[in-house]
Amino acid sequence: MQTQTATTLAKDPDWWRGAVIYQIYPRSYQDSNGDGVGDLAGIVERLPHIAGLGADAIWISPFFTSPMKDFGYDVSDYCDVDPMFGTLADFDAVVARAHGLGLRVMIDLVLSHTSDQHPWFKESRANRTNPKADWFVWADPKGDGTPPNNWLSIFGGSAWQWDGRREQYYLHNFLTSQPDLNFHCDAVQEALLDAVRFWLERGVDGFRLDTINFYIADKYLRDNPPLPKELRNDSIAPGVNPYNHQLHIFDKNQPENLEFLKKFRAICNPYGAAAVGEVGDAQRGLEIMAEYTSGGDKVQMCYPFEMLQPKRLTAALLADTFARMAKAAPDAWPCWAYSNHDTVRHITRWGLSDAAARAYTTMLVCLRGSLCLYQGEELGLPEADIAFEDLQDPYGIEFWPEFKGRDGCRTPMVWQTDNASGGFSTAKPWLPVTAAHLGLSVAAQDGDASSMLAHYRAALAFRRAHATLRYGSMEGIAATGDLAQFLRVGDETIFCAFNLGDAEAEVVLPGGSWAALGTDLGSQPVGAGTITLGPWQVCLAKKI
Template identity: 55%
Template sequence: MTARQLAGDPDWWRGAVIYQVYPRSFQDSRGDGIGDLQGVIERLDYIASLNVDAIWLSPFFTSPMKDFGYDVSDYRGVDPIFGTLDDFDRLVEAAHARGLRVTIDQVLSHSSDRHPWFQESRSSRDNARADWYVWADARPDGAPPTNWQAIFGGSAWQWDTRRCQYYLHNFLASQPDLNFRNPEVVEAILGEVRFWLERGVDGFRLDAVNFCTHGELKDNPPREEIVEGFIGVRPDNPYAFQRHLHDKTQPENLAFLERLRALLDEYPGTTTIGEVGDDDSLGVMAEYTQGGKRLHMCYSFNLLTDRAAPEDLLAPLTEMEARIKDGWPCWAVGNHDITRVATRWNAAGDMARLRLYLAFLLTQRGSVCLYQGEELGLTEAELAFEQLVDPAGITFWPSYKGRDGCRTPMPWHGGEAHAGFSSTAPWLPVPDEHRDLAVDRQERDPDSLLNATRALLAFRRTQPALVKGEISYHPLRDEVLCFERHHGDERRLVALNFAGEPRSLSAPPEARALEEAPLLVNGHWAAGRLELPAYGIAIAGVPAAAGPWSP
């Protein structure tokens, strides 16, 4: 372990709350309209004040920015728009000084077409890296090798005139897929990961990690029904028309994940968070995290849909518990790829419901990723077509408006130009409606969502059952989601009212409200009853030996 890695509990990640920072939109320190690493450093005190455990930095690597950093041309370099390696080192040191772990995005399944590896690979069929990417001959009629579709539209195969072959790209044509069937590629990628471990990072969020290996070059069969499960899986996108049996989530990927885990085990206290997009994302999450030999934890898009009814939220949670065994999930209700939760779940400006959704996320079994701005209740920005920069939004407009609406700059000071994000016009505009939700205004309001977030996270830290405990769910009743968390002798009852009117439930007579709970935990436990206001939140302590709860 390097001296720059944060000491402490090696299992800190189990139950951790990880705050996602999208650097382009967090804080501009140089006045060019783009957020940077120095800007993140300047806002670390704010992040620490939220009472989170770690940050997740979206990509800051050298890149032509066709997909805003998810197309990497140098895995070991910091793109000049974000700063330098020295800036990154200072960020790690400053975060660690505040007790914050640092996790970074790693895009392992593909690189940019500007990466030197690909430039060499495409130069001929017999160079040293000719087999570092997935190349295949055309069909006899000149068509692509298979019918595989790219998530961002069109065939997943791009013709290259230098080799007179097609190369595979599951995302943009400028993001060619690496060939993980080649042992040299695996060794090279592990070397890139080790580089950042040696610089003191505490973990990695692994982008689209189930895409690292492909199967036999066979056509995917058609899909009978479109099921949401990953970005791009929508009726307007041909990607959704197939069952993706051969182009991702292959058994060979498990061997690579075991190699990756063995590497991280050399650096105690480091962790991995795999992003999984698949028809059976929950099954993949379970498979990838069980047994302690692959990933530490995974998250999927199962809570990142438009469906916010309690039965829709409960279904993936209970299925996950039935399947994951000794694995560990990570949950999120928002990120840089998805419509802001306040808009997606029709809760814009409704603090009661936003507090409920926050409590729902923070009381589940698993770790949590909290996307920047969720603590403010930011809404999805409405942008004109001319303002879009996201290639997905530009391609699928107007049925899909892309991801720019959730990537607009953080509003720090509601009354300042560009809300205090930058001294000049930023890369995406700050919506006027975000000014009233700015950090400075919410900090002055004791009833704000920001202060509720801080209070709930501080409380959660004092509750081992909520951080690392087991969970058991009760049947949904009258739109109230009830479950229990238990850890050692600590037993906690949780009830979340998704109804717009009060609810009354039976409760164990021994159940007692927790004096240390913040005011947003507003359920009333007394005389064997639980009274919940509309969108109410209740958490009680009860002796481990008390009788069963039948709400």
């Protein structure tokens, strides 16, 4: 498949708009040195697969120096590579190879918190008078010694951890070993922006900003109010985590965050770099996305959770999502995803058949916004079933057995069928490779025109062939039962209809003449008037 050239990369400052971004979880993509853990050199080896898929960019989950309590999302040095993954020279090789294949490179920046092993935190916790004493969120206990407020950690329990050296609590929205930085301190913001500059100078094309709405907490540390039971929701572990019992209006989503994002954008602009922010909020995700991406002076895209929920994406939910987004800000720019490293793979989460999975893939490439694909998604991988004794994820260990953690979506990529590790490693992988995945390997599907891999390649090629799908508006979205339909309007007008159910659905074409598109994606023939779509069938047509 023909890919973009490096020359094209240098000339398109809006490359991110409508782009397809392929997420790499580096521990599990390819092991190049036989230690059972994926690394940067392994990514270099496998980049042609991503270019051949038709993606525009890669997003690499954290590879920075880290004690790995949360597998790299606990950073102890923002400007170096953990030896587990290689060296800075290996990273430079990733950038060079990716650019040579026409792929942009985005990296995952975790700015809301560090590891407790970061030199900044070690200095901060030493006493209350050192130069970095206020670089993290410290607070005195209440008179009875309890934490300063009722904030909860996503990983369970209080969001406050007592430190005997300072005789104060520090804030941690995640693990106790992940203390939150104090963004009310200007020096903290400058230090983080220096890290951004470091990676821009190394040639990265953009960033995925982890937990973007967690950067700043209420400086008065006010209690969160309770959340009514009927509104509780969580894309990771519904029902098992008391974190969902609060309305999180003070521990995140603070208005001061917008000013930091403007500083961040000002640094990125001269490099033509783009950013996608992960909005972790089950109640106001779309509205926050609108705040963060509108106006052209903050981040370009945000990564909301509406399509990462346990509840299957229905036609009605799709229509409601786009209606809410349009109401919040017409120029908001989402980056949609069905799966990632934190959620049960959508094939399993939504209980999809092969036909259903293909219909959802085709619909994804027709949506307004940019897209993220998670490694292995293009193979149709289901969630892996991991035994408790094999679990690595602290979140899964904490909430077992009601929630089995995130390891089931983080197992190694399968490249070969006739290999116990799926061609991922010559050693025992850090997580087991399930037998169910081996038969779905790249080798097993490559060259098979009827495979899921072939479908993804065709879907991405279809999106790239029609600029309207990347840049055009999305109009007339409607849901009738299981039928979702809308128009994409730009240089051409494309009608899109998707039967997201197991019964037939009747589609009435808009007025005018239409020609069928996407027949290799299973799109049905068009004529005048009404079309009958069978279960999980789609209709794509161009106005002529």
